[in-house]
Amino acid sequence: MDPLHSAPKAAEPVVVFEDVALRHGGGPDILHDVRFSLAAGSFHFLTGPSGSGKSSLLGLICLGHLPSHGQVRVLGTETSSASRAARAAIRRRIGIVFQDFRLFEHLDVVDNVALPLRIAGKDPKTHRKDILDLLGWVGLGAHLDAHPSALSGGQRQRLAIARAVVARPPLLVADEPTGNVEAPLALRLLYLFEAMHRMGTTVLVATHDTRLASRFAHPVLRLEAGRVLPPDAAGQARP
Amino acid sequence: MIGSRRRSMILGRDPARGQLAGIAAAAVFVACVALAVALAAADSTARWRGALARALTIEIAPAPEAAAQAARAADLLRAMPGVAAAEVLGPERIGALLAPWLGPDARLEELPLPVLLDLRLEPGGTFDADAARDMLALVAPDARIDDHRAWRDAIARLAWLAVGLASAVALAAIAAAALAIAMATRARLAALRADIETLHLMGAGDGAVAGEFAGAAMRSTAAGGTLGTLAALALVAAARHATAVGMIDPGALPLPAFTAFHWTMLILPLAGCTLLVGLIATWIARAALRRLP
Ligand SMILES: Nc1ncnc2c1ncn2[C@@H]1O[C@H](COP(=O)(O)OP(=O)(O)OP(=O)(O)O)[C@@H](O)[C@H]1O
Numbered sequence A: 001m002d003p004l005h006s007a008p009k010a011a012e013p014v015v016v017f018e019d020v021a022l023r024h025g026g027g028p029d030i031l032h033d034v035r036f037s038l039a040a041g042s043f044h045f046l047t048g049p050s051g052s053g054k055s056s057l058l059g060l061i062c063l064g065h066l067p068s069h070g071q072v073r074v075l076g077t078e079t080s081s082a083s084r085a086a087r088a089a090i091r092r093r094i095g096i097v098f099q100d101f102r103l104f105e106h107l108d109v110v111d112n113v114a115l116p117l118r119i120a121g122k123d124p125k126t127h128r129k130d131i132l133d134l135l136g137w138v139g140l141g142a143h144l145d146a147h148p149s150a151l152s153g154g155q156r157q158r159l160a161i162a163r164a165v166v167a168r169p170p171l172l173v174a175d176e177p178t179g180n181v182e183a184p185l186a187l188r189l190l191y192l193f194e195a196m197h198r199m200g201t202t203v204l205v206a207t208h209d210t211r212l213a214s215r216f217a218h219p220v221l222r223l224e225a226g227r228v229l230p231p232d233a234a235g236q237a238r239p
Numbered sequence B: 001m002i003g004s005r006r007r008s009m010i011l012g013r014d015p016a017r018g019q020l021a022g023i024a025a026a027a028v029f030v031a032c033v034a035l036a037v038a039l040a041a042a043d044s045t046a047r048w049r050g051a052l053a054r055a056l057t058i059e060i061a062p063a064p065e066a067a068a069q070a071a072r073a074a075d076l077l078r079a080m081p082g083v084a085a086a087e088v089l090g091p092e093r094i095g096a097l098l099a100p101w102l103g104p105d106a107r108l109e110e111l112p113l114p115v116l117l118d119l120r121l122e123p124g125g126t127f128d129a130d131a132a133r134d135m136l137a138l139v140a141p142d143a144r145i146d147d148h149r150a151w152r153d154a155i156a157r158l159a160w161l162a163v164g165l166a167s168a169v170a171l172a173a174i175a176a177a178a179l180a181i182a183m184a185t186r187a188r189l190a191a192l193r194a195d196i197e198t199l200h201l202m203g204a205g206d207g208a209v210a211g212e213f214a215g216a217a218m219r220s221t222a223a224g225g226t227l228g229t230l231a232a233l234a235l236v237a238a239a240r241h242a243t244a245v246g247m248i249d250p251g252a253l254p255l256p257a258f259t260a261f262h263w264t265m266l267i268l269p270l271a272g273c274t275l276l277v278g279l280i281a282t283w284i285a286r287a288a289l290r291r292l293p
């Protein structure tokens, strides 16, 4: 366990799953009997084979789905019973790196990164220096005016990451954030999450790359047969 | 709307915005011209009816003593309250009025022409028609009073018909445009589904996303509608000019003096169409957003 995980924060965990099940439409349960929590300021990996439900579980945290059974609490609010406005307010406090990026083709790199600030009602102009610093950090300083379609897969990935962290959300959720980049860059991007984590952000990174996860001393949640195995068991399961 | 208006549009430009603007331009043009016609019809018939209400014609059948009777009646009528003028139209005047129909060679003196007494009343006056009738019965027993009531009623019916038809045309044009734009808006929503869902997941409120979406449709509508309005105003101005310089008979195309009120009314189709499109687009977007958790 890293020291920050047990940091003296009496606060409620940032994410709590209680007996959660999820199905899409009328299909079978993708997830069931899921219980776990993410303490404030913690850093977890979420691993599992393709199709095991990692994206679905992140969707529950980001309020992209509501559980078909059980309770999901995010940032102190139970998602199913919250009003639409309250859900939107929670979403604004979560930074998401989507597996498929979901960048806005009509916006250039700077405007894409500025979008979370606009949604939060802030004027991106007053944050321009932060945005440029961040883009420099992820190696997009030379592509400020480019549109996503003109970027490589790895560049788009970095843009998606920059957009997720720009508003300094208290909870950061990343779905395969290193899926499109080589190992050295993957490590560098994870260090960006690490830096966010040091500043107090709660981080959850879904990845099928267990080797990359094993290079960090962070607990690993493992998805298997629709259930989340506790971190310790996952740690032992690792080769 | 998300963020200040000066920032680039999040959802991008609608590739069909030109067609959208075209539909709005055509519909607003039609509605605007129809509205101008309705206003003109309402206005000029109101003026005609006002003028007719302030005029009476008294007809005294052809007879040797007709002219003398008319002169006496005119004197007595002039003395009555509410009468602005009473003028006897003798056979010469009537002949002059009839000449265009009968031709210059007609021998008018051989025609049994009645004597007409043209009575003009003061606007809002206190003319007592019954007293006038009693007086006339004594002075000119054969006189017939025509207060133009049948004319006034016919004109009123015609006016309402014109106003009703023109308003129906205006409403139909706007409704057709709004429906066409609603269809285009649905197609646009389908194309933007993923982006709208992403905005939703990033925490944008329903109102903000719907506003972002509806704003684009309203901008296209307003742009096209402004063109349509300007074209209609140009047409009305041209017609007024043609009437003023005598190219068009003012009787055939009665255009009232357009006041600030009239010009303001002509902005209604543009405002109505834009507002309607905004409401429809917002409603469609909100319905789609409600399907997201
Ligand atoms: N919207 C949906 N409707 C129906 N089924 C879905 C939907 N999204 C995901 N699924 C199903 O849920 C299961 C889990 O999918 P999910 O995307 O969560 O897996 P994953 O672990 O993220 O996979 P990967 O590593 O390939 O990204 C899959 O069987 C998938 O077919």
Ligand SMILES: [Mg+2]
Pocket: A054, A055, A056, A099, A175
């Ligand atoms: Mg996935």
